[in-house]
Amino acid sequence: MTTALFRRLLVPALTLLGAGIVPLAAQEAQPRPDPRYVAKARADSARYPYTEADVHFMQGMIHHHAQALVMAGWASSHGASPAVLTLCGRIINAQNDEIRFMQMWLRDRNQDVPAPTPGPMKMKMDGMEHEMLMPGMLNDDEMKELDRARGVDFDVKFLRGMIKHHSGAVDMVNELLGTYGAAQDEITAKLAQDIQIDQTTEITRMQKMLAASLGLTGPA
Amino acid sequence: MFSPQRAHTSRGRLQRIPLLAAAFAALAGCSAATSSSGADAGGAGWMASVPAPNPDPRVGLKAGQFDAQEAVWNMRVLSRTRPSEKFVGSTMSDLAFLGNYAIQGSYNGYQIWDVSNPTSPVLTVANFCPASQSDVSVYRNLLFVSAEGNTGRVDCGAQGVKDTVSAERIRGIRIFDITDIAHPRSVKNVQTCRGSHTHTVVVDPNDRDNVYVYVSGSAGVRSPSELSGCVHNPDDPNTPEFRIEVIKVPLANPEQAAIVSSPRIFNDLKRVTSHGASPEDRAAMDAARARGEFIVSIFGQDQILPGQMTRVMLDSVVKARGGAGAAAATGADSAALRGALPGIIARMLGQRNAPNAARPGVTSCHDITVYPAIGRAGGACEGYGLLLDIRDVAHPARLFAVSDTNFSYWHSATFNNDGTKLLFSDEWGGGGAPKCRAGDPREWGSDAIFAIEDNKLVFQSYYKLPAVQTPQENCVAHNGSLIPIPGRDVMVQAWYQGGISVFDWTDARHPREIAFFDRGPVDSTRMAMGGSWSVYWYNGAIVSSEIARGLDIVALTPSPFLSQNEIDAANTVHLDYLNTQGQPKLVWPTTFALARAYVDQLERTRGLSADRIAAARQALNGMNGTSGASRREALTQLASRLDSDASGSDAAKIRTLVVVVRDLASH
Numbered sequence: 001m002t003t004a005l006f007r008r009l010l011v012p013a014l015t016l017l018g019a020g021i022v023p024l025a026a027q028e029a030q031p032r033p034d035p036r037y038v039a040k041a042r043a044d045s046a047r048y049p050y051t052e053a054d055v056h057f058m059q060g061m062i063h064h065h066a067q068a069l070v071m072a073g074w075a076s077s078h079g080a081s082p083a084v085l086t087l088c089g090r091i092i093n094a095q096n097d098e099i100r101f102m103q104m105w106l107r108d109r110n111q112d113v114p115a116p117t118p119g120p121m122k123m124k125m126d127g128m129e130h131e132m133l134m135p136g137m138l139n140d141d142e143m144k145e146l147d148r149a150r151g152v153d154f155d156v157k158f159l160r161g162m163i164k165h166h167s168g169a170v171d172m173v174n175e176l177l178g179t180y181g182a183a184q185d186e187i188t189a190k191l192a193q194d195i196q197i198d199q200t201t202e203i204t205r206m207q208k209m210l211a212a213s214l215g216l217t218g219p220a
Numbered sequence: 221m222f223s224p225q226r227a228h229t230s231r232g233r234l235q236r237i238p239l240l241a242a243a244f245a246a247l248a249g250c251s252a253a254t255s256s257s258g259a260d261a262g263g264a265g266w267m268a269s270v271p272a273p274n275p276d277p278r279v280g281l282k283a284g285q286f287d288a289q290e291a292v293w294n295m296r297v298l299s300r301t302r303p304s305e306k307f308v309g310s311t312m313s314d315l316a317f318l319g320n321y322a323i324q325g326s327y328n329g330y331q332i333w334d335v336s337n338p339t340s341p342v343l344t345v346a347n348f349c350p351a352s353q354s355d356v357s358v359y360r361n362l363l364f365v366s367a368e369g370n371t372g373r374v375d376c377g378a379q380g381v382k383d384t385v386s387a388e389r390i391r392g393i394r395i396f397d398i399t400d401i402a403h404p405r406s407v408k409n410v411q412t413c414r415g416s417h418t419h420t421v422v423v424d425p426n427d428r429d430n431v432y433v434y435v436s437g438s439a440g441v442r443s444p445s446e447l448s449g450c451v452h453n454p455d456d457p458n459t460p461e462f463r464i465e466v467i468k469v470p471l472a473n474p475e476q477a478a479i480v481s482s483p484r485i486f487n488d489l490k491r492v493t494s495h496g497a498s499p500e501d502r503a504a505m506d507a508a509r510a511r512g513e514f515i516v517s518i519f520g521q522d523q524i525l526p527g528q529m530t531r532v533m534l535d536s537v538v539k540a541r542g543g544a545g546a547a548a549a550t551g552a553d554s555a556a557l558r559g560a561l562p563g564i565i566a567r568m569l570g571q572r573n574a575p576n577a578a579r580p581g582v583t584s585c586h587d588i589t590v591y592p593a594i595g596r597a598g599g600a601c602e603g604y605g606l607l608l609d610i611r612d613v614a615h616p617a618r619l620f621a622v623s624d625t626n627f628s629y630w631h632s633a634t635f636n637n638d639g640t641k642l643l644f645s646d647e648w649g650g651g652g653a654p655k656c657r658a659g660d661p662r663e664w665g666s667d668a669i670f671a672i673e674d675n676k677l678v679f680q681s682y683y684k685l686p687a688v689q690t691p692q693e694n695c696v697a698h699n700g701s702l703i704p705i706p707g708r709d710v711m712v713q714a715w716y717q718g719g720i721s722v723f724d725w726t727d728a729r730h731p732r733e734i735a736f737f738d739r740g741p742v743d744s745t746r747m748a749m750g751g752s753w754s755v756y757w758y759n760g761a762i763v764s765s766e767i768a769r770g771l772d773i774v775a776l777t778p779s780p781f782l783s784q785n786e787i788d789a790a791n792t793v794h795l796d797y798l799n800t801q802g803q804p805k806l807v808w809p810t811t812f813a814l815a816r817a818y819v820d821q822l823e824r825t826r827g828l829s830a831d832r833i834a835a836a837r838q839a840l841n842g843m844n845g846t847s848g849a850s851r852r853e854a855l856t857q858l859a860s861r862l863d864s865d866a867s868g869s870d871a872a873k874i875r876t877l878v879v880v881v882r883d884l885a886s887h
Contacts, residue, residue, distance in 0.1 A: 186369075190652060197602070202628075214529075
């Protein structure tokens with residue numbers, strides 16, 4: 001019975017993880033803007049014009065999500081517990097969808113559509129190009145450390161890293177919502193709010209899992 | 221809940237055991253529960269032999285906004301009505317009903333439809349007054365509308381609100397007087413700190429002068445400069461997070477509506493499947509404290525720090541001052557560790573010290589369904605499903621909470637009519653993502669059904685739309701309502717572009733789809749928002765709010781799952797109004813259709829002999845429209861024969877039938 005139950009939980013998670021190691025959205029050829037949707041986006045923008053902050057949010061969040069995909073993609077090969085595997089399966093599924101969605105939003109507005117790579121985002125300031133990590137993203141050393149971890153050690157480092165990562169996404173949403181004229185259109189407002197709610201809920205869940213992984217409480 | 225024995229385990233076990241335990245806890249939600257509910261009597265196993273359409277006609281439907289191909293099973297479509305001019309292209313949202321009217325929310329305001337003739341709804345009024353999500357409810361002459369987004373304006377303007385602090389913004393509840401339904405009149409805007417994503421109108425049976433509104437706001441906290449008292453600091457005792465708002469609306473003076481309480485129904489919501497600390501637990505903790513054990517507070521609950529962890533920490537404290545290690549610890553070292561512990565634990569758990577950092581715990585509900593007839597409510601609150609006691613309407617209190625590793629975001633709740641079961645839905649992906657694809661697990665983005673036993677929630681099963689949908693269709697469990705089929709738990713539910721699904725959950729462990737209506741994607745080339753936001757049964761019609769396509773009205777048709785008598789009996793139930801999140805107790809008037817419906821059900825489950833079924837039908841069919849002594853005598857005789865049959869697993873249903881037949885005899 002135990003084995004059967006384990007299998008029931010593991011199989012869907014593993015299936016998803018297998019597909020998720022390379023961001024799905026990266027595997028697809030970049031489509032061209034669809035004139036119908038470009039026209040619709042233009043009409044939406046006439047009512048609620050989007051701002052540079054909205055564009056920056058979408059572009060930055062694509063990089064941000066891409067790193068979450070890489071981190072979650074390690075779960076199956078790094079001996080994560082079943083609970084962490086389930087969590088990672090869901091993160092991969094959800095953030096792949098959101099990346100596609102954000103790319104579509106940018107494409108419809110003829111903005112640069114970044115490839116979903118987990119690296120820093122290139123930003124122009126005073127005519128100079130700078131590279132910066134979005135809030136909460138793990139730096140190279142932290143990523144290498146996570147990649148070296150196995151089993152319980154991976155669970156703990158992953159959960160700590162992903163809590164930080166998610167908190168950064170929530171900060172990005174708060175920054176967007178605190179910017180004059182930003183997040184006025186339905187799509188941006190809904191996406192920002194979904195990210196805020198989903199990731200806040202998931203942070204709570206991960207903190208409980210982390211306390212359990214550390215032996216501080218019973219099962220999460 | 222603390223486990224003293226864990227304090228003495230070896231390092232290896234310390235790390236392994238909780239993990240295994242966590243894995244089992246994750247699985248516990250999947251394992252079959254041992255309990256059974258009263259409504260299961262008679263069983264619903266007969267449905268297993270009725271086949272579903274194969275191949276499923278919902279797969280491969282042609283796309284289109286207004287000309288998509290459709291698949292219908294055991295239903296018929298009565299009407300498809302496009303949104304009115306100013307609402308095309310906006311998002312149609314939730315529904316409420318009053319008399320012959322369906323009130324349909326939209327991100328652009330609301331439309332009121334006269335649905336006296338469900339084959340051709342007539343637009344009574346389209347009130348352009350943008351706000352997301354415009355969740356709507358009614359009570360007598362009052363209409364309540366939720367406003368949450370940053371762009372909603374007090375003056376109903378379409379231009380949005382660009383300033384981050386502005387007196388022009390409405391986030392909260394809009395109240396309209398609809399005494400003259402064609403001319404709604406704004407009477408009050410009740411502003412709240414987090415706005416209103418959804419709300420629930422609650423009628424207190426003991427208070428005739430007021431109606432209450434529970435407000436669930438899931439968006440960020442607004443600036444105190446915009447609305448005074450809105451503190452954006454989760455550690456401030458006055459934070460608007462971790463609570464709901466209760467608005468009291470004086471019926472005679474709705475313009476005086478105001479927040480009367482802000483219950484913190486999530487407080488100490490930590491280890492949710494267990495009770496709080498028992499007196500024994502507390503005594504043990506006091507004893508541990510007296511012994512000098514290190515006590516840590518994990519999510520508000522005191523725990524003894526595991527011994528191994530204490531040694532490691534103490535070791536580093538001593539070494540930091542150049543000492544030899546834990547063995548050389550002094551009282552001062554212990555005191556230093558005690559002082560540093562909260563910070564260490566916070567860092568271990570990835571908590572930040574920033575004032576606005578997310579703190580663990582539920583900050584809001586997505587939706588609350590109240591069932592005043594039983595004094596209970598179901599709260600769908602971020603990572604938890606709650607059972608609430610609402611007998612003191614202004615002060616709801618939590619009775620029990622469940623979590624489930626398969627559930628991403630607890631979205632809404634529906635009780636069965638007996639109040640013995642509670643169904644929660646999981647809006648994984650927020651409703652804008654395609655979560656019904658072949659690779660999406662069936663436990664994710666689904667419904668979870670619980671039995672309510674001694675004020676506890678006991679998991680029974682999951683239900684998810686059985687048809688695979690395309691990546692172009694946003695699809696996940698969303699809003700639905702009961703259909704009043706007597707003696708059974710039947711529900712209709714919206715799955716966005718997955719369409720609408722009718723399912724029977726009488727047998728809580730084996731829910732089964734019995735009817736559906738679906739369209740192809742809005743667009744075949746990409747995920748474009750659309751689909752059924754809400755679908756509710758109201759006085760015989762099944763009304764669906766279609767995000768992109770408008771208003772659909774469908775009706776059930778007889779099938780091997782559902783007889784014409786059962787549909788007729790359902791249609792005898794009359795509601796004067798309906799807010800689905802204020803669940804009404806369904807009551808069936810005494811009719812021949814009701815008696816025949818029970819006879820049909822007893823035939824399926826073989827609860828009565830074939831002879832008795834035939835005799836009952838003959839008596840019931842022969843008596844329709846007759847009166848007098850012969851009718852009374854025949855029905856009384858039938859009742860007493862049935863009464864003598866009342867045994868076995870269907871005994872309760874037979875006795876219910878006897879009561880109906882006796883009532884018919886005395887009419």
